[in-house]
Amino acid sequence: MEFSQLRIFQAVAEEGSITRAAERLHRVPSNLSTRLKQLEEQMGVELFVRERQRLQLSAAGKVLLDYTARLFALREEALGAVQGGVPAGKFTLGTMYSTAAIHLPALLARYHRSYPAVNLHVQSAPSGELLEGLLTGRLDAALVDGPLELAGLDGVAFCQERLVLISDLDHEPITRAQDVQGREVFTFRQGCSYRSRLEAWYASDRAAMGRVMEIESYQGMLACVVAGSGVALMxxxxxxxxxGRESVRAHPLQPPFDSATTWLMWRKGMMGANLNAWIELQHTQPCNMA
Incomplete structure (x- = not known):
């Protein structure tokens, strides 16, 4: 079993397709198929089953995927150890969209300047997908809505966010969910923690949400609200x-829905040199924790 085989196995598991994995790894599909078959023969088990034109992990494959993530993390840790703990190699950081846009640019620039040997990758997604990426080993760390109490994860607070509900300029003050009951709601897809907070806000007031329109960007949400057809949380x-922010009205929410803490999370026991360097840099440039 070689690291190159495990890298192929990991890519296919994450993409669910040999063709897409080949594109990601810049290889031909036949090469990946051959290497996977060799890996399965060496281990004596089937790692994938085909379901609806997509490759799904078998029970044995799921076990191997977890070990694969740990092996890659240990390899990076070993490299750092023999190099005197100097950050180097690949470091994949997941982040929520708003965090990436507002709080990360300066930190990313400083990290690149301070640790040029690190190949830093940043992936933006809703919190639910980021947590899945952490648990499967696809991400080394992630900035998610917290605090979280999940087995196998550690974390530190990153920043505090104040949340507001936006409406068209002419809307009356909004103090509770009943004030916007039945109105259209613009939000990210399922898995977004802010969407879950918004749903909880409606439920706490026993108010019915209107039609939910899934939008892929905050800019898109703002544009829809400006048009006067609904509300959004951000x-x-x-x-x-x-x-265009001057074209909408922002309404503060009441506790406990008025704020959220973003946390940097990682798998327990996976504190490598790259992650440790990020945390140290994060502490020297703290976000607003008011």
Whole structure:
């Protein structure tokens, strides 16, 4: 069993397709098929089953995927150890969209300047997908909505966000969910923690949400609200950065829905040199934790 085989196995598991994995790894599909078959023969088990034109992990494959992530992390840790703990190699950081846009640019620039030997990759997604990426080993660390109490994960607070509900300019003040009952709601797809918070806000007031329209960007949400057709929830810092913000009205929410803490999370026991360097840099440039 070689690291190159495990890298192919990991790519196919994450993509669910040999063709897409081949494109990601810049190889031909036949090469990946051969290497996977060799790996299965060496281990004496089938790692994938085909379901609806997509490759799904078998029970044995799921076990191997977990070990694969740990092996890659240990390899990076070993490289760092023999190099005197100097950050180097690949470091994949997941982040929520708003965090990436508002809080990360300066930190990313400093990290690149301070640790040029690190190949830093940043992936943006809803919190639910980021947590899945952490648990499967696809991500080394992730900035997610917290605090979280999940087995196998550690974390530190990163920043505090104030959340606001936005409406068209002419809307009356919104103090509770009943004030916007039945109105259209613009939000990210399922898995977004802010969407879950918004749903909980409606439920706490026994108010019915209107039709939910899934939008892939805060800019898109703002544009829809400006058109006067509904409401959206977003961090106040995100709203402040968007062109056209003066065309909507921001309504503060009541506790406990008025704020959220973003946490940096990682798998327990996986504190390598790259992650440790990020945390140290994060502490020297703290975000607003008010």
């Amino acid at each position: 961090p106040e810092s995100m709203l402040a950065s968007l062109p």
